[in-house]
Amino acid sequence: IDNFGMMTEKYRPYEQIRIVKGKAGNPERQNATLISLVRNKELYLMLGSIQQLESRFNKDYNYDWVFLNDEPFTEKFIELTSAMVSGTARYGIIPYEHWSYPDYVDAKKAKDIRTSRKWQSITYGSSESYRHMCRYNSMFFYKHPIMDDYQYYWRVEPEVDFFCDIMYDPFRFMVDNKKDYGFTLTLTEIAKTIETLWSTSEQYFQREDIKSQLPSGEDSLLNFMSDDNGTTYNLCHYWTNFEIANLDFYRSEIYENYVNHLDHAGGFFYERWGDAPVHTIAVSKMMRKDQVHLFLDISYKHTVAGSCPLDDSLYKKAHCICDPEHDWSITSESSCNLQFLEVAGQPKLQDALKYEA
Numbered sequence: 001i002d003n004f005g006m007m008t009e010k011y012r013p014y015e016q017i018r019i020v021k022g023k024a025g026n027p028e029r030q031n032a033t034l035i036s037l038v039r040n041k042e043l044y045l046m047l048g049s050i051q052q053l054e055s056r057f058n059k060d061y062n063y064d065w066v067f068l069n070d071e072p073f074t075e076k077f078i079e080l081t082s083a084m085v086s087g088t089a090r091y092g093i094i095p096y097e098h099w100s101y102p103d104y105v106d107a108k109k110a111k112d113i114r115t116s117r118k119w120q121s122i123t124y125g126s127s128e129s130y131r132h133m134c135r136y137n138s139m140f141f142y143k144h145p146i147m148d149d150y151q152y153y154w155r156v157e158p159e160v161d162f163f164c165d166i167m168y169d170p171f172r173f174m175v176d177n178k179k180d181y182g183f184t185l186t187l188t189e190i191a192k193t194i195e196t197l198w199s200t201s202e203q204y205f206q207r208e209d210i211k212s213q214l215p216s217g218e219d220s221l222l223n224f225m226s227d228d229n230g231t232t233y234n235l236c237h238y239w240t241n242f243e244i245a246n247l248d249f250y251r252s253e254i255y256e257n258y259v260n261h262l263d264h265a266g267g268f269f270y271e272r273w274g275d276a277p278v279h280t281i282a283v284s285k286m287m288r289k290d291q292v293h294l295f296l297d298i299s300y301k302h303t304v305a306g307s308c309p310l311d312d313s314l315y316k317k318a319h320c321i322c323d324p325e326h327d328w329s330i331t332s333e334s335s336c337n338l339q340f341l342e343v344a345g346q347p348k349l350q351d352a353l354k355y356e357a
């Protein structure tokens with residue numbers, strides 16, 4: 001299918017523009033896909049991510065790989081990425097209404113804010129596209145019709161590394177263990193980008209009809225994201241550039257109403273709300289702790305942060321190449337991984353204490 005011809009400013013074709021068939025795949029595959037939101041100019045960084053995840057994992061499974069973009073992919077992008085993935089590659093364009101201002105947000109006000117002094121010194125503070133991207137990853141990626149075909153996704157960005165073989169199918173793990181959200185790293189958010197996110201979220205979650213649906217007490221992950229029993233957000237967030245999750249969660253009414261509430265408040269544009277704190281607050285409010293999993297045995301790195309498995313026997317079996325002595329997730333002040341493990345009651349890997357000491 002090639003409907004580039006139909007592109008106009010206000011209209012973008014909704015369906016995928018191209019399917020490149022790959023291997024039929026391992027019959028043990030789950031109903032799942034890899035997914036990358038990516039720009040054409042990131043082609044070579046994307047190839048690096050694909051090559052590593054294919055050789056460390058997907059060559060044995062051939063899961064589909066969905067590529068999404070707010071612009072048409074170039075022929076070269078399609079040619080080189082589809083040659084690198086083992087499964088079927090699908091390319092989709094994001095519809096205009098998912099990457100533009102809703103009528104209840106004042107685009108002029110948003111521009112005045114992001115070009116003001118305050119935002120110049122904040123990472124991506126003056127970027128308009130970054131805000132569309134964060135909003136897209138918060139409330140639209142799962143609504144792309146390509147995604148209707150799947151129940152689980154694994155998000156993969158350009159410029160990531162996988163330092164060990166992945167010794168099992170994480171999608172299968174999610175299904176078998178009834179996990180709905182999985183991650184590898186956590187970070188603390190820049191406070192200035194989300195000044196009103198917690199209070200806006202609380203307006204929603206404190207509603208009696210919503211609150212009654214949320215896990216509480218021992219089941220709750222509240223203490224992962226708040227150090228004062230919910231009064232304030234401690235800025236800890238699952239680092240969403242890696243996430244493996246159940247799409248049904250995002251398709252639920254309670255999630256949909258949450259992100260619509262956020263969107264009407266305008267903070268994706270008037271502040272710079274990231275999809276990471278949004279996913280984190282949603283997941284940690286709505287899921288029981290046993291539904292959320294930290295993949296300690298998947299070694300992952302993206303730009304500033306990375307992890308290495310703290311298990312010497314796994315390290316050898318999985319042909320790792322990272323340095324466990326400098327595992328960012330346990331050495332960095334900005335990591336919340338240990339706090340997660342404690343709150344969730346998830347056990348550490350067998351040699352963790354040796355490396356933490």
Ligand code: GDP
Nearest residue numbers: 037038039042068069070129130133157158241
């Ligand atoms: P960071 O990880 O917070 O530094 O943000 P990135 O620049 O890595 O963006 C996050 C993800 O969104 C990456 O997969 C990018 O390729 C993608 N992305 C960011 N901005 C855009 C954009 O304007 N268009 C498209 N198509 N993808 C984008």
Ligand code: MN
Nearest residue numbers: 157241302303
């Ligand atoms: Mn990134």
